[in-house]
Amino acid sequence: MQNTFEHALPDAQGYFGEYGGSFIPPQLESIMIEIAAAYEECRKDPAFRTELARLYKHFVGRPSPIFHAENLSAKYGADIYLKREDLNHTGAHKINHCLGEALLAKKMGKKKLIAETGAGQHGVALATAAALVGLECDIYMGEVDIQKEHPNVVRMRILGANVIPATHGRKTLKEAVDSAFEAYMKDPVSQIYAIGSVVGPHPFPMMVRDFQSIIGNEAKEQFKEMTGGLPDNLVACVGGGSNAMGLFTAFLEDDEVAIHGAEPAGRSLNVEGEHAATLTLGEPGIMHGFKSYMLKDKDGEPQEVHSVASGLDYPSVGPQHSYLKDAGRVNYGTVSDDEAIDAFFELSRLEGIIPAIESSHAVAYALKLAKQGEKGSILLNLSGRGDKDIDFVVEHYGKDYGIESLI
Structure with a gap:
């Protein structure tokens, strides 16, 4: 509702x-x-x-469950929960x-x-x-x-x-x-x-x-049933922002819940074209038929962008996210390519869940919150599974994590 x-x-x-x-x-x-x-x-x-x-x-298999990631929680000192959109038919939200x-x-x-x-x-x-x-x-x-x-x-x-x-x-x-x-x-x-x-x-x-709001509607009731209350923090990755709005919508009036969106810092926030941190470094503009924050080049045109996650490399963002940023209701931070890949392997090896690289940005941001001293609960949207990414990850990062290609 x-x-x-x-x-x-x-x-x-x-x-x-x-x-x-x-x-x-x-x-x-x-x-x-x-x-x-x-x-x-x-x-x-x-x-x-x-x-x-x-x-x-x-057909989809809803409701998707919430999973208490006990191994991550024990290692990082905060109660971390995953909304398992990766379990939907087709593997994502x-x-x-x-x-x-x-x-x-x-x-x-x-x-x-x-x-x-x-x-x-x-x-x-x-x-x-x-x-x-x-x-x-x-x-x-x-x-x-x-x-x-x-x-x-x-x-x-x-x-x-x-x-x-x-x-x-x-x-x-x-x-x-x-x-x-x-x-x-x-x-x-x-x-x-x-x-x-x-x-x-x-x-x-x-x-x-509206179609995506089922994520937060389910999560709110599920979390109450599991814990007796609401999460202290919500986290979701933000490219265009559909999975994030899906989770955030049900909680926007719950002031006790801190809400965080994780944007892609890519290879560098300091170099144009090497990130896609629209809300962090952009300004209002119009592209693709709507006004929102966007990354602009020196001529005011959409800036070239980069993210290791193909679903996040977009130079604008949903207009409601821009509104929520200006209103101060949602905090938008960044996660680098390397942090996302590290989180990809961390979740895989600690919990047996291989996430999409997009979702790995949310995992990385949740771990940042925990390392910064957040001791409360963190509910993150695991928006997709990583089947689609494994060949790319092994080819480009496998050696760093002890994986040699067998091909």
Whole structure:
């Protein structure tokens, strides 16, 4: 059940304070109004909600459990809990909003789902949802990420999706978004752009947040049942920010809960193009149809960015995160590539859970809190599993952690 804080945001124009809105070409304005109206109808429709709840339970496997990481807790001196979104069907939180978007598209009579993906988790989840409801699916992915996340590319193709490489610029997530948006502009009537995070023009930041809010709604009740109270701290990684908003939403009015978002510091916060710490080092700007914090180059254009996690290398962030930063409700800090990889192995070897590199940023941040003296409880969103990352990690970091490739 959503709380009153969230019911007030966004406003009718899609703004969270000064952030959000809809900055799109005139030919898309009527399409976005249509999508917003269809979503408003669906969110109030008992049949739509019942069908989504049925799929969450019987197809996705929800509710995902909370696990008390006792070995990590003993080593670092804080009670660390994991919300196990990695156990969802398709291996991440992305399936939560992909099913909602696919059902919405089907209700609207669309023929195709089109989207971008970075790490491939959104692409796999959308391809899965498209197969389930009987829609075509085109996934745009940076050429670099296609090589880096090859297992997910294979999964998307097995599921029947067309994986289309973005070959310009850095050939990563931002370029995949550019390519998908260009393709959508050519035919916004028969297809719907199923945005993969709490970004884009209104109503997508609201809609994706609403679909993802099941994470925090479940977690709040589960944590109370396990411990008798609320966590002292929440932690989630932040790229676009969907898994974070999914966890944070249910707790925003609980002032006793400190909330932390972990951004990618990449290889260096001091060098342009070597990080993707949008909220830490960015400033307000407009890109991809919405206003939010963004990293800009000297010409005011989106800055080139980097993260070891393909799903986090984006030069902007969901507008609600920008609002929460300015309001002081959420603390946004950073985790470097090396810290994330160290956390990847730490969780794997202490708890027997291999996390996605994106989620490893949240693990690393939780461990930072513990090392800084936080003795209370920490609930982090383990937003995805690391199957997709193991080849990349072993190739680039294996020797540092005692792993020699057998290939």
